[in-house]
Amino acid sequence: MQPTDLDFDRRHIWHPYTSMTRPLPCYPVISASGCELELAEGCRLVDGMSSWWAAIHGYNHPHINQAVAEQLAQMSHVMFGGITHPQAVSLCRRLVAMTPLPLECVFLADSGSVAVEVAIKMALQYWQARGEPRRQLLSLRHGYHGDTFGAMSVCDPDNSMHSLYQGYLPAHRFIDSPQCAFDGDWDERDVDALEKAILADGDTLAAVILEPIVQGAGGMRFYHRRYLQRVRELCDQAGLLLIADEIATGFGRTGKLFACEHADITPDIMCLGKALTGGYMTLSATMTTRPVADTISNGEAGCFMHGPTFMGNPLACAAANASLSLLEQGNWPGQVAAIERQLRQGLQHLRLHPRVSDVRVLGAIGVIETRQAVNMAALQRFFVAQGVWIRPFGRLIYLMPPYIIQADQLSKLINAMSDALDHPHHFMQG
Numbered sequence: 001m002q003p004t005d006l007d008f009d010r011r012h013i014w015h016p017y018t019s020m021t022r023p024l025p026c027y028p029v030i031s032a033s034g035c036e037l038e039l040a041e042g043c044r045l046v047d048g049m050s051s052w053w054a055a056i057h058g059y060n061h062p063h064i065n066q067a068v069a070e071q072l073a074q075m076s077h078v079m080f081g082g083i084t085h086p087q088a089v090s091l092c093r094r095l096v097a098m099t100p101l102p103l104e105c106v107f108l109a110d111s112g113s114v115a116v117e118v119a120i121k122m123a124l125q126y127w128q129a130r131g132e133p134r135r136q137l138l139s140l141r142h143g144y145h146g147d148t149f150g151a152m153s154v155c156d157p158d159n160s161m162h163s164l165y166q167g168y169l170p171a172h173r174f175i176d177s178p179q180c181a182f183d184g185d186w187d188e189r190d191v192d193a194l195e196k197a198i199l200a201d202g203d204t205l206a207a208v209i210l211e212p213i214v215q216g217a218g219g220m221r222f223y224h225r226r227y228l229q230r231v232r233e234l235c236d237q238a239g240l241l242l243i244a245d246e247i248a249t250g251f252g253r254t255g256k257l258f259a260c261e262h263a264d265i266t267p268d269i270m271c272l273g274k275a276l277t278g279g280y281m282t283l284s285a286t287m288t289t290r291p292v293a294d295t296i297s298n299g300e301a302g303c304f305m306h307g308p309t310f311m312g313n314p315l316a317c318a319a320a321n322a323s324l325s326l327l328e329q330g331n332w333p334g335q336v337a338a339i340e341r342q343l344r345q346g347l348q349h350l351r352l353h354p355r356v357s358d359v360r361v362l363g364a365i366g367v368i369e370t371r372q373a374v375n376m377a378a379l380q381r382f383f384v385a386q387g388v389w390i391r392p393f394g395r396l397i398y399l400m401p402p403y404i405i406q407a408d409q410l411s412k413l414i415n416a417m418s419d420a421l422d423h424p425h426h427f428m429q430g
């Protein structure tokens with residue numbers, strides 16, 4: 001890449017959540033393999049982000065590369081309307097086998113946000129078909145479900161974009177997020193808000209939507225498994241659908257294949273994305289039960305009303321099949337457990353650091369919550385100088401490395417995180 005490429009980028013290309021007039025610096029990456037990103041100027045960074053939960057097997061994986069190349073030689077794409085193909089069938093077969101038994105109908109789409117849109121539309125069509133239209137969803141504060149309009153409308157109303165789009169978003173019902181930590185004691189009062197909301201509005205609610213166990217982009221919070229069990233019970237009592245957004249947590253990240261397994265519950269609708277293709281391409285899946293699928297299909301519309309152009313894209317399905325076959329080989333539980341142990345050992349003592357308000361570890365996720373918001377540009381520059389790729393936001397510095405990371409690489413990430421805390425200019429003042 002030339003310096004002029006970076007100039008062009010700054011002037012013409014939007015990056016996630018950035019300004020066109022005051023963009024934060026971007027680092028040019030020209031290749032990636034294993035757990036490392038290679039920058040244009042030649043240095044290598046140990047990757048602590050898995051490209052936002054996705055690259056669980058690392059980059060440039062020979063098995064996934066080969067599967068995608070073989071599919072490319074067959075066909076890169078074909079429409080899914082009136083046509084099916086072997087990659088989609090084997091992927092959906094795998095997903096049905098991997099997920100809890102009642103989830104047996106799969107809708108493939110292009111991204112996590114669209115999987116959430118699809119889940120919301122399924123819930124609305126389900127109630128429509130029952131002759132009892134219900135349009136409200138119940139969601140948790142600190143939740144994150146994506147950036148499209150339907151998904152945005154169920155994200156945390158304060159830390160997301162609700163005020164910006166006021167009047168444009170459907171008004172859903174929010175309750176406080178659970179306070180009992182994953183590894184803390186259970187307090188039954190944690191479900192008071194949910195019980196009250198269901199009592200007050202239960203017969204107008206279509207579904208409860210939440211991220212099971214780990215609230216990701218809305219705060220990196222890990223809550224108690226009993227909460228999830230109580231949500232399931234209360235949904236059952238009130239006849240509400242439960243939508244589990246496993247887009248970040250799915251495929252082993254929390255130490256279970258799906259975070260719902262921590263609570264032994266099955267949602268009525270489950271959203272998958274991010275790591276589905278091992279981080280190779282964008283693809284998502286929304287899964288539901290036979291009764292929900294049948295009800296929707298027997299409704300007035302006679303079908304489910306969604307059908308993306310690139311639905312079931314064969315290249316993406318091939319990447320997903322290869323990634324899931326790596327998971328099926330069964331090394332991931334040991335890898336994630338080893339990462340969890342090392343994160344605990346390496347991060348726990350930072351709880352006492354004056355700039356730190358909390359340290360949390362679950363599975364292959366390690367989080368330092370700081371007292372002050374980070375200065376993203378300064379901190380990012382520091383991390384790159386240390387040879388690591390860590391992307392903090394708000395008051396959160398966190399790791400979710402590829403499962404294949406080696407102990408010495410993970411140490412490098414942990415040390416960089418720890419050292420970063422000692423520099424006042426990495427944090428916003430006041």
Ligand SMILES: *Cc1c(COP(=O)(O)O)cnc(C)c1O
Binds near residue numbers: 114116248274
């Ligand atoms: C990332 C994410 C989404 C949105 O997925 P995209 O592929 O970015 O549209 C939705 N829900 C959760 C929990 C996520 O982490």
